Amino acid sequence: MTHVFPVRVYYEDTDLAGIVYYANYLRFIERARTEWARAAGIDQGRLREEQGLVFAVRRVEADYLSPARFDDLLEVRTEVEEASxxxxxxxxxxxxxEERVFAARVTLVALGADGRPRRIPSRLREAGG
Structure with missing residues (x-):
């Protein structure tokens, strides 16, 4: 399944040329991952407080395909590609x-309070949206 998260481009998201500043795509996909986890029934704040479990980005591969501009209505689509x-x-x-403007492959790891790897909750590993 695919989780879809809408994003409106605001003036603050753009650079002098009036296009979305490249680093802001990472903010957009981060917000979408938070909402994807929420849709899967995962409260990340409670997970951290009760189990000491947090998620960290280990790797991002990003492709900037076409510029987005002020006031564009975008959507971020998130799918689980692989999980262990x-x-x-x-x-x-x-x-x-229907136009893809940005694509990323993001590797996440689950960490305990001690910084060591921890098992990702099964609801999230199996979630598609």
Whole structure:
């Protein structure tokens, strides 16, 4: 399944040329991952407080395909590509309608309070949206 998260481009998201500043795509996909986890029934704040479990980005592969501009209505699509005990890879893309403007492959790891790998909750490993 695919989780879809809408994003409106605001003036603060753009650079002098009026296009989305490249680093802001990482903010967009981060927000989408948070909402994807929430949709899967995972409260990350409670997970941290009760189990000492947090998620960290280990790797991001990003492709900037077409510029998005002020006031564009975008959507971030998130899918689980692969998942194992403490690691998962997500495919994320930002679209304007049917046009892909950005694509990323994000590797997440679950860590305990001691910084060591921990098992990802099964609800999240199995979630697609």
């Amino acid at each position: 005990g403490a690691r998962m890879v997500l495919a994320q893309e930002v679209r304007r309608g």
